[in-house]
Amino acid sequence: MSGVHAHTVAYVRDTMLDQKEPPSTSVGAIGWARQNLFSGWFNTILTIIVLGLVAFVLGNILPWIFSPTWNAASLSECREILAAAGSVSDHGTSGACWGVINERWVQLLFGFYPSHLYWRPILALVLLCVALAPILFASSVPAKLIYFSALYPFIFPWLLWGGTVWGPLAALAGVVIGYVVYSVLSERVNALLGLIVGVAAALIWWFVLSGYVVDGLSSILPIGLETVESRNFGGFMLSITIGVVAIACSLPLGIVLALGRQSDLMIVKYLCVGFIEFIRGVPLITLLFVASTLLNIFMPPGTNFDIILRVMIMATLFSSAYMAEVIRGGLAALPKGQYEGADSLGLDYWQAQRLVIMPQALKISIPGIVSTFIGMFKDTTLVSIIGLLDPLGLSNAIRADANWNGIVWELYGFIALLFFVICFAMSRYSMYLERRLRTDRR
């Protein structure tokens, strides 16, 4: 055989050729651009048009942003600086007037909160991050920190509003009393009875007894922080306060409502459905109108409680209805086998929910939960319509100042940027969480 070949083939290659470099038009920057920007005539035209648009927009905005007006004390001074720098267009001076942000950023963050007490909201925010850490990054934080998270709801209002230390302690005592009653009764008698009596005991403590106890204790031992009135709250502090409270309270409430809606108990089910559909059918602004005008009519005569508290209640109810629907989606997406499996293990309803159903259902609904959070946080701007001084409300107040009359873009831009940063961070976190909790493909 080999002899035949030796005669007929003049040359046989006995080593592999080295691989050739790919053509220079298909690698590196050129190759990437050819593949992603200029593949075909249509894409080329599209790329050129979009490039032109982007260049036009950036060319107009960037010079406006980079304007040397950081230290100006008024709009007219801004105009002088800009005129001196030579950037004048037909509509007058072209360039941002950043002096307003330099002068008022503290106000945009804290509203009219007393300036010597700024440490309190800042500390509250820092502690919030500490309290959230065991929930958000459970794997990389000591587990004991969760006890601090449980205490945080009582520290948070005390730091912000101040007042006697006995108030939050009495509120905490109510929780302890309720829990003790529940655990004693559920061991001795029955869990359901324990739950009912425990809740009733806590309510009685909060609404009837704790007032006297707090008054007595604070007259004996007056420990406390300087009180800050609600009307001094404002700026991003107000948005974050309302947002955090609404978010934190709406999750458990939403879970309860979702379970109620899925429940076999007819009356409970219809009450939950009615509540959810009603809240989801009306705009938040009408609920805020209820908070600002009607809630006092619904309460016993003479009650006049804080407007921020009223707004928080309505915001919580609002987002809990949306949360319930998101969680219901998660519950519905669980295969029926999970419920049956839990039943066959002999778990009762609450055990099954706690150990089997909820961990999976919540995991499925993370994207929805986070987008409800983001929506709620964005919706806190609506409180400016009922006269609270959130960043948007403050921007109108700042414009009423003679020095800054006529400022528009700088304030809106600053507010939009802060909202963007927070909301964008939340949505990225939800993506991270989705990846981390994914158990199906490893």
Added chain:
Amino acid sequence: MTTITDQPKSQFRLSMLLYDTRYRSATIQVIAMLAFMLLAAWLISNTAQNLAALGKPIDFGFFGERSGYDINQRLLEYTSNDSHLRASFIGLLNTLVVAVLGCATATVIGIFVGVLRLSNNWLVAKVMTVYVEMFRNVPVLLWIVFTMAILIETLPSPSAFRGETPEASMNLFGSVAVTNRGIYVPEPLFSRGLGNIHLFGDSSLRFDVSLDLIAILVVLGASIWAAIAVRRRADRIQEATGTRPTTWYLTLGLIVIPTLILLVVLGFYLGLPELKGFNFSGGTHLRNSLIALWLALSLYTAAFIAEIVRAGILAISHGQTEAASALGLRSNRIMSLVILPQALRVIVPPLISQYLNLTKNSSLAIAVGYMDITGTLGGITLNQTGRELECILLLMLIYLIISLSISAVMNWYNESVKLKER
């Protein structure tokens, strides 16, 4: 031999209400019902006491009183001498106008952006991502006031159109004037018009319906019906013979010619806006408040719709596309015959809730002074009459009805495109 002839009598004990699963659910429900009724009774008695103390028993009589305020952007005629009911009705129509306009625009922009985000052109995809993230992560109220500020601050004032060498000029062959007081567009007029029908007499809900509009709609509807019949016939011929007759000129003629003839008969012409004195007159005046609200709501909601559309298209497995191209379909036919009908099933349910969100967000009109139902019934009427309970409860009821009707219609549509499982 002892046999148990009858079952042991199950005696009812009170403790069974707690321990026996047969009765426990009833116990829970009764407690829930009692708690709810107690809460409701407490709220109602509080309200009754408070209203009695204020001397304001529930009374809707204020609806008949003179409203005394103007609504500048409106569909029907209205003066400040009309009643509060009429003002609320005008406001309701304004809400519906901005909701319908907004939903339509948001859908178009949203589908466009959603498809472009999947483009294999890197630059286009990134620009669309920036758009979506920018709008989704900033509050809609901020976008609304921001758009309003752009309209007021950057557009030329009507006086810029005056003089020998005006700084600004009208667009589209001098028919549209874009000013900082709003946009003036030509209005359709008829020199031999058929007049109006007056519905509901002189009541607050009186409603003028233009017969010209009805005539045009009827003719257009008949034309479209005929065009569909032509298409069906072409389908039948294609199925029978395998070749499809060319019908586009027939369809075009059927749709265009009858409407054109009707317009000529009615003496159709455009009423152009003209500069008179300090302002424009003639034409239809779309005020800044309407345009700002419409634009901001559409762009904001479009960002969410784009994500929904993108997710819907991504949910269709790539095998579908490959199978369709193996059958020899062209890429636009693949999109319209294979991908979109399947993606629609994924897209429609979240799209419903975006439409609902847009409608509810239109209540933010109050921030730019567009007089929708919140601005009239929940705003000025409330402040003038001091009837907050009646006004706000009615306002909520109206929004609830609008929301429920939108979701009913869209759910019906969803049922019709849903996968029929057998």
